[in-house]
Amino acid sequence: MLYDFFILALNNLKRRKLRSWLTVIGIVIGIAAVVGLISIGQGLQEAVNEQFASLGADKITIMGKAGGMISPFASEISSKPLTERDIEIIREISGVEIVSGLLMKSLEAEFKGEKKNILVYGIEPEEYSEMFESVYTFYKGRALDSEDKSKIILGYNVANKDFEKKIGVGDKIKINEREFEVVGLLEKIGDPSDDSSIILNIDSLKEMIGNEEIVSMIFAKINPGADIDKVAEEIEKQMKKERDEKLNEEPKTFVVQTSEQLLEAFGNILGIVQAVLVGIAAISLFVGGVGIMNTMYTSILERTKEIGIMKAIGAKNTNILTIFLFEAGLIGLIGGVIGVSIGIGIAKATELIAMEALGTRWLKASANLSIYIGALIFAFLIGVISGTIPALRASKLKPVDALRYE
Amino acid sequence: MSRDGGVAPQSLILRNIMTELIKLQNVCKDYEMGDSIVKAICNINLVIKQGEFIAILGPSGSGKSTMMNMVGALDLTTRGDIFLRGIDIEHISESELAQIRGKDIGFVFQTFNLIPTLTALENVMLPMLFHDYPRKERFERAEKLLERVGLSHRLSHFPNELSGGERQRVAIARALANEPKIILADEPTGNLDSKTGEEIITFFSELNKEGKTIIIVTHDNEVAKKAKRIIRIKDGQIIEDKFIKEKK
Numbered sequence: 001m002l003y004d005f006f007i008l009a010l011n012n013l014k015r016r017k018l019r020s021w022l023t024v025i026g027i028v029i030g031i032a033a034v035v036g037l038i039s040i041g042q043g044l045q046e047a048v049n050e051q052f053a054s055l056g057a058d059k060i061t062i063m064g065k066a067g068g069m070i071s072p073f074a075s076e077i078s079s080k081p082l083t084e085r086d087i088e089i090i091r092e093i094s095g096v097e098i099v100s101g102l103l104m105k106s107l108e109a110e111f112k113g114e115k116k117n118i119l120v121y122g123i124e125p126e127e128y129s130e131m132f133e134s135v136y137t138f139y140k141g142r143a144l145d146s147e148d149k150s151k152i153i154l155g156y157n158v159a160n161k162d163f164e165k166k167i168g169v170g171d172k173i174k175i176n177e178r179e180f181e182v183v184g185l186l187e188k189i190g191d192p193s194d195d196s197s198i199i200l201n202i203d204s205l206k207e208m209i210g211n212e213e214i215v216s217m218i219f220a221k222i223n224p225g226a227d228i229d230k231v232a233e234e235i236e237k238q239m240k241k242e243r244d245e246k247l248n249e250e251p252k253t254f255v256v257q258t259s260e261q262l263l264e265a266f267g268n269i270l271g272i273v274q275a276v277l278v279g280i281a282a283i284s285l286f287v288g289g290v291g292i293m294n295t296m297y298t299s300i301l302e303r304t305k306e307i308g309i310m311k312a313i314g315a316k317n318t319n320i321l322t323i324f325l326f327e328a329g330l331i332g333l334i335g336g337v338i339g340v341s342i343g344i345g346i347a348k349a350t351e352l353i354a355m356e357a358l359g360t361r362w363l364k365a366s367a368n369l370s371i372y373i374g375a376l377i378f379a380f381l382i383g384v385i386s387g388t389i390p391a392l393r394a395s396k397l398k399p400v401d402a403l404r405y406e
Numbered sequence: 407m408s409r410d411g412g413v414a415p416q417s418l419i420l421r422n423i424m425t426e427l428i429k430l431q432n433v434c435k436d437y438e439m440g441d442s443i444v445k446a447i448c449n450i451n452l453v454i455k456q457g458e459f460i461a462i463l464g465p466s467g468s469g470k471s472t473m474m475n476m477v478g479a480l481d482l483t484t485r486g487d488i489f490l491r492g493i494d495i496e497h498i499s500e501s502e503l504a505q506i507r508g509k510d511i512g513f514v515f516q517t518f519n520l521i522p523t524l525t526a527l528e529n530v531m532l533p534m535l536f537h538d539y540p541r542k543e544r545f546e547r548a549e550k551l552l553e554r555v556g557l558s559h560r561l562s563h564f565p566n567e568l569s570g571g572e573r574q575r576v577a578i579a580r581a582l583a584n585e586p587k588i589i590l591a592d593e594p595t596g597n598l599d600s601k602t603g604e605e606i607i608t609f610f611s612e613l614n615k616e617g618k619t620i621i622i623v624t625h626d627n628e629v630a631k632k633a634k635r636i637i638r639i640k641d642g643q644i645i646e647d648k649f650i651k652e653k654k
Contacts, residue, residue: 012523313508314537316536317504
């Protein structure tokens with residue numbers, strides 16, 4: 001029986017093809033935008049998760065905090081920067097296996113006469129390679145060792161893209177007028193800032209900037225079996241003591257974060273951004289719904305007499321309601337199918353463009369079947385909900401009035 | 407399908423025990439036209455029994471369309487009561503009324519009123535859809551009915567591909583779909599040439615002989631001649647209600 005009503009509804013849509021399609025477009029745009037944005041958002045989330053997974057769940061990151069800003073660059077402008085002294089304190093805490101400081105600085109690098117400002121990471125070679133073995137892989141050359149004071153490693157983009165001429169192992173680069181020899185080329189990581197950086201020994205970097213104490217970040221890896229949250233708490237406590245900060249307050253000049261907390265913080269920000277974007281897209285869906293309502297009202301006006309005929313030959317109010325709801329639902333559903341397809345297309349295109357133009361693998365479209373099915377159901381519901389008021393009106397028409405209507 | 411369809415032929419002969427199908431009791435219908443109220447019909451008392459062939463005759467503006475709406479239970483009265491097979495239609499829900507109407511009355515309109523997006527066959531199947539007949543039965547019955555009105559070669563044609571006479575025959579087949587006791591026709595020949603019109607009226611006569619109650623609303627005296635009872639309306643009142651002697 002429902003099938004027959006479905007066919008009746010489909011016939012009616014076909015009768016006013018142009019108008020049906022125009023109405024469908026309203027839904028297509030909304031659904032495509034929502035699906036596209038959610039796919040990209042999800043992809044981004046997954047990429048972030050992946051990055052953190054490669055970082056490992058056993059890492060604690062300590063960053064400087066200055067004026068509420070938390071970043072690797074906050075330490076040096078903070079009233080109480082992170083220093084070698086902090087590294088010593090952390091090293092003494094039980095449960096900590098390795099501690100490693102990282103110093104970041106944007107410096108001028110020169111290769112064959114071409115000068116560029118490049119982010120330079122000063123690392124403690126042994127600790128660093130132990131801590132980040134998964135992302136510290138080379139397609140050419142080797143890692144630094146602690147004796148390498150005049151050797152550097154290049155990120156993938158520095159070696160291949162950032163300078164006009166490609167740089168290879170054995171080439172010499174001048175950083176702040178000091179000459180370094182390239183010993184290793186890193187594989188592409190996917191994060192543009194990492195891929196466009198140069199890595200050298202932290203001691204050499206300290207010498208160049210003339211400060212022996214300050215570091216940008218501190219990483220700690222915990223012992224297997226240790227409770228990461230407890231270790232992080234202890235680190236925070238000891239550092240507060242060192243800084244004479246109150247123990248029961250949030251730390252003022254630094255932040256201790258476990259990988260999980262970092263992931264969470266990142267996820268929250270992503271979630272908010274995504275919610276705002278999807279919210280904007282949802283407005284267009286609402287407009288699409290109003291479009292359906294408008295079309296349904298017009299269609300009911302045009303078919304008033306037909307409604308009268310159907311009522312005269314025995315159609316109950318619910319029969320008329322069913323036909324019109326099917327029509328509105330169909331508009332939504334067709335819009336949904338096309339919208340989802342276009343949305344997937346948009347997400348994939350964004351992924352490709354991001355990879356080509358920005359060199360990042362973070363903007364990824366994530367194919368998630370439940371989102372697509374959800375979007376389809378949602379589109380159908382928008383149709384049905386927008387169609388409800390017009391359909392109710394149609395179903396309540398009095399047969400005699402409807403028949404008299406010309 | 408019909409509850410007492412089987413006894414229809416006898417009821418023709420035994421008029422005095424014929425069942426009351428429709429009863430109008432002191433029925434009035436007013437329409438609001440701006441500030442004033444127009445009385446379309448007033449104090450109509452009428453009993454229509456099974457097997458009758460009635461012509462409701464009157465010039466335009468006489469209230470006969472209102473009569474047809476009342477008799478066909480398409481509209482509610484301003485005052486008075488309408489009984490459809492003993493049921494007071496004022497006191498049942500709109501959906502129940504639609505069901506009773508669809509079951510007991512087959513409508514034939516002057517402008518045919520077929521659904522343009524449906525084929526002849528689908529148009530005839532439609533009333534049965536609203537009464538939950540299974541698809542197969544709908545299909546078979548509709549096919550038979552169209553054959554009955556001589557349109558078995560036009561099953562899959564759309565209304566705009568049919569002539570006026572053909573359309574009216576599809577409409578009649580549709581009116582017969584739910585095996586109603588009453589066929590209510592509003593100026594059924596109004597949009598047809600006289601020869602086709604005559605054929606349609608002859609067809610109504612045949613249906614009447616099979617036991618259907620036929621009510622034709624018309625302004626055409628020629629059409630009325632075939633009827634066995636003529637009700638004349640003027641200014642919203644019944645001015646004449648006479649039974650024509652049957653030959654038998």
